[in-house]
Amino acid sequence: MKLTDESKAFHYAVYSVVTQIPYGKVTSYGHIAYLIGRPQNSRLVGQSLKHYPEIMRQLGENFDIPWWRVLSSSGAISSRGNTSGEILQKHKLIEEGVEVTGVKVNLGLVGWFPDEVDS
DNA sequence: TGGGTGACGAATT
DNA sequence: AAATTCGCCACCC
Numbered sequence: 575m576k577l578t579d580e581s582k583a584f585h586y587a588v589y590s591v592v593t594q595i596p597y598g599k600v601t602s603y604g605h606i607a608y609l610i611g612r613p614q615n616s617r618l619v620g621q622s623l624k625h626y627p628e629i630m631r632q633l634g635e636n637f638d639i640p641w642w643r644v645l646s647s648s649g650a651i652s653s654r655g656n657t658s659g660e661i662l663q664k665h666k667l668i669e670e671g672v673e674v675t676g677v678k679v680n681l682g683l684v685g686w687f688p689d690e691v692d693s
Numbered sequence: 694t695g696g697g698t699g700a701c702g703a704a705t706t
Numbered sequence: 707a708a709a710t711t712c713g714c715c716a717c718c719c
Contacts, residue, residue, distance in 0.1 A: 581716085603701055618716055620700040644700080652700040659700080 575625055577632055584612070585629050588622045591691055595643040598670045599686035600679060602647040609691050619644075620652065642666035649681040 577585070587610040595601055603623075604616040612618075622629065623641045630636065642663040646652050651660050651667075651674070664674050672684050 575717095584716095604703095607701085614714060615716070616701040617699055617714075618701090621717075622700095624700055641700090646700080647702055654700050663700090 575628055575632070577629070582633060584610070584615075584618065585622050585626075585633065587611075588619055589626070589630075589635075589639050590693065592623070592639045592641065592644060593637075594691050595640055595686055597640075598672060599684050600643045600645050600649075600667070600672065600681070601686045602645055602681075603652075604647050605687050606644065609688070624654070643686075645679065645681075649679050649685070651677040653677075 588606060591606050591609050602616075603619040604613070606619045607613050607616040623644060626639065626641060651663050653660065660677065664677070667674050667679065672679055
């Protein structure tokens, strides 16, 4: 995974937003893309989270981020081919008091969709 | 370099 | 309510 200056900026922006999601709340890939001014790049937000351990290493950062608070716009835990990551995400959410029925959460209840965030 | 891909989203069945 | 369809676009061969 190679990082250009451009993609580094993107990843930093993503992580800045993800770290601001409150405990017990969730948001969507698309809303993160919106908040960082790249509304057409929701898929790239997913890729960023998928590879975040290596990306953070390459960026020289070592903090962890609450990736489990990011869901699809329908409130469902996104499928990624193997179930272990999804199971873990569900457990992490339940752990912080979020009700998960099947793979879904009630966004009206625990959704976090601000119009802007701190930069 | 062109085409397949995807932790997506909105609209449409 | 759930599955399909289609648009999207950076990334990676």
